[in-house]
Amino acid sequence: PPLDAMVGLPDFDYAARNYLPVENYTYYRNGAGGEWSYRNNLEIFHQFHFRPRSMIDISKVNQTLKTTILGHEFSAPFFISPAARAGYGHPDAELNLVKAAGAQDILYMPALYATKTIEEIAAAKKEGQVVFQQLYLDSAADDEVTQALFDRTEAAGADAIVFTIDSAANGNRQRAARFDVGSAVVAYEAYSWDYLDKIRNMTDLPIILKGIGSVEDAKLAVEHKVPAIILSNHGGRQVDGAQSSLETALEIHADAPEVFEQIEVYADGGVRYGADVLKLLALGVKAVGLGRPFLYANVFGQEGVEKAIELLKTEIAYDAGNIGVPDVGKIGPEAVNWRTGFYG
Numbered sequence: 001p002p003l004d005a006m007v008g009l010p011d012f013d014y015a016a017r018n019y020l021p022v023e024n025y026t027y028y029r030n031g032a033g034g035e036w037s038y039r040n041n042l043e044i045f046h047q048f049h050f051r052p053r054s055m056i057d058i059s060k061v062n063q064t065l066k067t068t069i070l071g072h073e074f075s076a077p078f079f080i081s082p083a084a085r086a087g088y089g090h091p092d093a094e095l096n097l098v099k100a101a102g103a104q105d106i107l108y109m110p111a112l113y114a115t116k117t118i119e120e121i122a123a124a125k126k127e128g129q130v131v132f133q134q135l136y137l138d139s140a141a142d143d144e145v146t147q148a149l150f151d152r153t154e155a156a157g158a159d160a161i162v163f164t165i166d167s168a169a170n171g172n173r174q175r176a177a178r179f180d181v182g183s184a185v186v187a188y189e190a191y192s193w194d195y196l197d198k199i200r201n202m203t204d205l206p207i208i209l210k211g212i213g214s215v216e217d218a219k220l221a222v223e224h225k226v227p228a229i230i231l232s233n234h235g236g237r238q239v240d241g242a243q244s245s246l247e248t249a250l251e252i253h254a255d256a257p258e259v260f261e262q263i264e265v266y267a268d269g270g271v272r273y274g275a276d277v278l279k280l281l282a283l284g285v286k287a288v289g290l291g292r293p294f295l296y297a298n299v300f301g302q303e304g305v306e307k308a309i310e311l312l313k314t315e316i317a318y319d320a321g322n323i324g325v326p327d328v329g330k331i332g333p334e335a336v337n338w339r340t341g342f343y344g
């Protein structure tokens with residue numbers, strides 16, 4: 001189908017599924033185990049419904065998408081989550097993603113296991129463009145190896161490091177394994193809060209943690225003075241059965257709501273519609289990430305990724321307007337009925 005036919009993010013999944021070699025699409029689409037977490041990430045949003053308010057002047061809502069992420073200004077409260085191997089979707093791989101993010105003024109988090117190198121991606125940034133570099137760290141590696149990776153990240157001009165902590169062991173990904181495109185990243189990691197405290201002294205860049213899945217870890221991140229966390233179950237790719245980031249955000253909202261004030265909290269997983277973004281923001285999440293939708297949109301190159309970004313921006317503004325939220329940045333928990341569905 002032509003790019004013009006894409007009217008929402010799920011359309012890019014359909015396009016990629018029909019266009020890409022099946023093993024490439026499968027690597028992107030795969031979740032762990034029976035893919036219950038993958039599906040729950042998508043479906044959980046539909047368990048909670050808006051409480052629309054009317055007769056509110058929302059005429060300027062489309063000018064309220066701007067936000068800051070770790071102090072950097074962006075045009076929208078969503079970002080491109082780190083996802084390996086963009087080259088499975090397009091020969092220009094991550095270059096399309098970084099350019100689209102630059103052109104649209106949103107945050108891009110390049111993955112360590114990208115098709116292009118950290119340096120190639122950095123060279124495609126526009127002047128002043130902010131990127132946060134995702135890293136996997138090997139706790140068994142010599143300090144010099146870790147130091148070299150940090151130095152390389154700093155030299156490439158990254159503005160923060162995203163340390164992925166939800167992949168301490170390999171994910172059990174059966175679909176991709178059938179095509180031999182699984183990823184063997186680590187055997188078993190020895191991550192700990194002491195390890196974080198140690199590596200933090202090895203770089204000047206802020207280190208944010210990706211893959212928080214419980215209120216306990218969110219509180220520990222605050223205690224350990226982590227500037228920001230990303231609630232995530234890795235798109236359901238690591239451990240099947242891990243709760244979605246919306247459920248983790250609900251836990252934090254119930255048990256330790258102060259976390260949302262103490263540090264910046266971001267979230268990703270299953271976000272496909274503007275309405276999904278708004279439900280996470282309503283709980284206090286500052287920005288929301290998307291992985292697969294942008295990998296799929298990249299089938300159309302930079303233009304496709306930009307189109308996906310534009311569609312999501314428009315949906316957020318439409319939906320906020322229709323529920324009577326005049327300022328997207330000020331949406332609160334009262335915008336959603338959290339008592340429906342599972343939690344009734």
Ligand code: FNR
Binds near residue numbers: 027082236289292
């Ligand atoms: C990922 N994700 C990921 N995360 C990370 O920290 N480092 C990585 O290298 C990757 N690689 C990766 C590859 C592919 C193909 C996918 C789909 C995902 C996880 C990613 O950052 C994000 O958490 C999820 O993609 C969010 O879920 P959705 O938006 O894909 O539903």
